[in-house]
Structure formats: C-alpha cells, structure tokens
Amino acid sequence: MEIGPFPxxxxxxxxxxxxxxxxxxxxxxxxxxxxxxPFYTVKAVxxxxxxxxxxxxxCATGALELxxxxxxxxxxxxxxxxxxxxxxxxxxxRAMDAQVVAAATALLGPHGFSSKxxxxxxxxxxxxxxxxxxxxxxxxxxxxxxxxxxxxAGAPANWANWSGRTPLMTAAQNxxxxxxxxxxxxxxxxxxxxxNGYTALLWAAYCGRAEAVALxxxxxxxxxxxxxNGYTALLWAAYxxxxETVALxxxxxxxxxxxxxDGYTALILAARTGKVEAIAMxxxxxxxxxxxxxDGNTALLxxxxHGRAETVALxxxxxxxxxxxxxDGYTALLWAARTGKVEAIAMxxxxxxxxxxxxxDGYTALLxxxxHGRAETMEMxxxxxxxxxxxxxDGYTALLWAARHGRAEAVALxxxxxxxxxxxKHDGxxxxxxxxxxxxxxxxxxxxxxxxxCKLLTRNPTIQRAPSAAFPK
Numbered sequence: 001m002e003i004g005p006f007p008x009x010x011x012x013x014x015x016x017x018x019x020x021x022x023x024x025x026x027x028x029x030x031x032x033x034x035x036x037x038p039f040y041t042v043k044a045v046x047x048x049x050x051x052x053x054x055x056x057x058x059c060a061t062g063a064l065e066l067x068x069x070x071x072x073x074x075x076x077x078x079x080x081x082x083x084x085x086x087x088x089x090x091x092x093x094r095a096m097d098a099q100v101v102a103a104a105t106a107l108l109g110p111h112g113f114s115s116k117x118x119x120x121x122x123x124x125x126x127x128x129x130x131x132x133x134x135x136x137x138x139x140x141x142x143x144x145x146x147x148x149x150x151x152x153a154g155a156p157a158n159w160a161n162w163s164g165r166t167p168l169m170t171a172a173q174n175x176x177x178x179x180x181x182x183x184x185x186x187x188x189x190x191x192x193x194x195x196n197g198y199t200a201l202l203w204a205a206y207c208g209r210a211e212a213v214a215l216x217x218x219x220x221x222x223x224x225x226x227x228x229n230g231y232t233a234l235l236w237a238a239y240x241x242x243x244e245t246v247a248l249x250x251x252x253x254x255x256x257x258x259x260x261x262d263g264y265t266a267l268i269l270a271a272r273t274g275k276v277e278a279i280a281m282x283x284x285x286x287x288x289x290x291x292x293x294x295d296g297n298t299a300l301l302x303x304x305x306h307g308r309a310e311t312v313a314l315x316x317x318x319x320x321x322x323x324x325x326x327x328d329g330y331t332a333l334l335w336a337a338r339t340g341k342v343e344a345i346a347m348x349x350x351x352x353x354x355x356x357x358x359x360x361d362g363y364t365a366l367l368x369x370x371x372h373g374r375a376e377t378m379e380m381x382x383x384x385x386x387x388x389x390x391x392x393x394d395g396y397t398a399l400l401w402a403a404r405h406g407r408a409e410a411v412a413l414x415x416x417x418x419x420x421x422x423x424x425k426h427d428g429x430x431x432x433x434x435x436x437x438x439x440x441x442x443x444x445x446x447x448x449x450x451x452x453x454c455k456l457l458t459r460n461p462t463i464q465r466a467p468s469a470a471f472p473k
Contacts, residue, residue, distance in 0.1 A: 330359050340372070
C-alpha cells in the first residue's frame with residue numbers, strides 16, 4: 001500500500017491501520033497527476049488538513065474496489081492546475097477537494113459511504129484541528145448530515161482557521177441555513193469574530209444571504225455588530241448590492257445612519273453601486289441625503305463619479321445639492337467629467353449644475369475632461385457652452401492639457417471650437433511647446449503618436465512654427 005504524505009497531525013500508521021481494518025490490504029493504490037506521476041508532493045499536501053480526510057476516504061473507496069476484484073490498480077488523474085499554489089493555498093485546496101471527492105464518490109458506487117466509516121476515520125486519523133477543518137468544509141457545502149456526524153464524533157463547533165473563521169461563519173457566508181441551524185443547536189458561538197472582526201451575521205450580510213441573515217437574527221445575533229473597519233450588517237449589505245438583505249435589515253430596525261470608520265453610510269455605499277431600490281428604502285427611513293464620507297463626498301458625488309445616471313436622477317429628485325463639494329472641491333459634475341460619465345453629466349446639467357464650477361486647484365469640468373483625455377465629454381461640455389479659455393492654477397487651458405498629452409482628437413476638437421492656439425501657461429509655454437516636449441519624450445522609447453497633435457497645431461496659420469527636436473528646420 002502506498003499513501004501520499006499527510007499533515008503531521010495524521011499518523012501514517014493510523015491511516016494504514018484504518019484502511020486495512022476497514023477494507024483489507026491495499027497493494028496497488030496510487031494517485032497520479034495528469035502527467036502520470038504519483039501525486040505525493042510534500043509541497044502541496046501538508047497545507048491541507050481537509051486533504052487528509054479526502055485521501056483517507058479515497059483509500060477506503062479504492063480498497064473496496066480492489067477487495068471485490070473490480071480493479072487491480074486505481075489511477076486518479078488530477079489537473080496540472082492543481083499543482084499551482086497561491087500564497088495561502090485556499091483555491092488549490094478547494095479544487096483538489098472537489099476532484100478527489102468526485103473520484104471517490106464515483107468509485108464507491110453501490111457500496112455507499114456509511115456514517116460508521118466516517119466516525120471510524122474521525123476517531124482513528126483526525127486530530128481536533130483536522131475535524132474542525134472537515135466540519136468547516138461540510139458547513140461550506142451545506143452537508144448538514146456530515147456536520148451532524150462530525151459534531152457527534154467530537155469535532156469542535158467553534159474551531160477557527162488561520163483567519164479566525166469558524167464553521168458557523170463559513171455556513172453563513174454560503175447561505176447554508178440548515179447547517180447554521182445545526183451548528184447553533186450544538187453550541188456554535190453566534191457572536192464569535194474572525195481576524196477582521198466579522199461575525200456570522202456580518203458574513204451573511206456581506207454575501208447577500210438574506211435567509212441566513214434572517215435566521216441568525218431570529219437566533220439572537222447582534223444587529224449592530226461591527227467589523228474592524230466599522231461596517232455593520234446594513235453597511236455590508238449596501239456595499240454588496242443586496243437589496244433584499246438591505247430591506248430585511250431595515251425591517252429589523254438596523255440604523256440607517258450607522259457610519260464606518262471612513263464615514264460611509266449605507267446610502268453612500270448604495271449610491272456608489274447604483275442600487276436605486278435600496279437608495280429609495282434608505283431615504284424613506286430617514287437616511288441623511290447630504291452625509292459625507294472621510295473625503296467629503298456625498299451620495300450624489302459618488303453616484304456621479306461612478307456614472308450612475310439613474311441614481312443621480314433619484315438623488316436630485318429627493319433634493320440632493322448638485323453643488324455640494326468634496327474636500328478637494330469636486331462637485332458631482334466635476335467627478336462625472338473626470339471619469340467621462342456623459343449620461344450623468346447630461347443629467348446634472350439639465351438639473352442646473354454649474355458648468356464652470358472649479359475644484360480647489362481651479363479645474364473646471366472641461367479642464368478635467370481634457371486632462372484625462374475624455375473627448376466625448378469635452379464635446380458635450382463645449383456644446384453646452386463651456387469656457388474654452390478657463391485656466392487652472394498653473395495656467396493650463398483645455399488645449400494646453402490636450403497638447404501636453406499629445407491627444408490629437410482633443411486638440412482638433414478644441415481648435416475647431418475656437419480655442420486660442422497662442423495661449424500660454426504661467427511659465428510661458430505654448431501648446432506647441434508642450435506637444436513638442438511630449439514628442440521628444442515619446443521618440444526616446446517608441447513610435448510617436450503625439451506627433452499628429454503637433455502637426456494639427458502647426459497647420460494653424462496663426463502659430464509661429466519654432467525649430468524643435470520634433471520639427472527641425
């Protein structure tokens with residue numbers, strides 16, 4: 001019998017004893033990878049307590065096949081992907097578990113996998129940590145029967161992994177309500193917290209598991225528990241777009257004005273994700289429309305930033321201030337212009353937003369659009385009458401920024417609308433100067449596309465073409 005290395009908590013002697021006493025001697029059992037090599041890598045297996053249980057089951061299953069004469073040797077092919085490992089090995093563990101369990105289940109067939117064998121394996125080969133990991137895996141999958149068997153065999157209900165996550169949290173995260181019920185009935189700690197301060201309720205809310213949230217609250221979970229970053233269940237539900245969970249928590253009395261450590265309210269988070277149903281519910285419950293997070297952004301500002309036009313419309317209809325400013329002086333229009341959200345821009349301008357509002361550095365919507373290369377946004381703003389010659393703190397106009405970045409489409413658009421080609425920064429540099437600098441920088445490393453923008457500038461008869469590296473005499 002050959003069995004691959006197991007975590008140190010699992011004795012090879014115990015494994016051999018278990019398999020031989022349950023199923024008879026094994027002489028031809030191996031697990032192979034897809035290249036035909038025995039999959040006994042010390043690098044992989046010791047990290048996975050769950051794998052010990054899976055390999056035990058696989059060995060027992062294979063023993064039945066060999067004992068009954070239905071196989072002389074067994075090979076299980078495992079994908080090469082499973083040999084890759086990330087920092088904490090979790091996705092590898094899940095993939096390996098899934099394939100090994102599938103192989104074992106297919107082989108076992110009509111023999112079934114009795115609870116007696118499960119209990120014998122637990123007693124013979126599993127440490128409390130192994131059993132806790134197996135319990136967490138069963139809870140994650142919603143295998144309530146296995147949860148019950150493991151708890152009856154002595155698995156610790158409040159076992160926690162390296163991050164402090166318990167089987168109850170794992171069940172809540174995946175919405176496994178029957179497993180949640182079983183774990184609570186057998187003493188799982190409802191208010192236990194992991195390393196990030198999540199309780200089972202916070203995990204259920206974060207993952208949008210409304211049924212699990214309801215069950216945990218029915219069993220007495222603290223509604224206003226907070227994770228380390230100050231998020232309550234309502235804040236997590238708003239963050240994760242779960243309208244059903246938001247409605248449930250509000251119905252149970254969750255505080256709509258609770259704030260995270262960074263000042264986020266549920267309304268601000270819902271506005272960022274654009275869930276208008278959740279926003280309407282929160283406003284109906286008295287959420288503060290003008291609440292600000294740590295950077296001074298209101299719900300309207302973040303909705304505009306992320307281009308949530310429907311949300312922008314709803315917030316404006318409810319009375320949001322279109323000229324509210326963040327700490328950097330951004331209005332909703334400035335955020336939308338910076339990120340190129342033309343639908344939100346149109347909505348704001350139609351509702352009277354100030355086209356020439358400036359941030360603390362003097363940037364207008366048109367200047368931000370030019371700075372970030374938003375040609376479609378620039379065209380919309382120009383059609384609405386934006387000031388072509390507005391300047392920010394260093395004297396840049398929209399044309400100067402477009403030239404500085406060598407954006408030919410933006411340069412052409414601005415010149416067509418009458419931008420002054422002779423405008424200069426405070427240091428005296430013109431659009432052509434800036435564009436030529438960009439070309440020189442570009443020519444050092446690659447073919448130079450910004451040259452087209454400079455050519456557009458030099459075609460203008462009012463510009464004096466000066467010698468440069470880009471345009472020598």
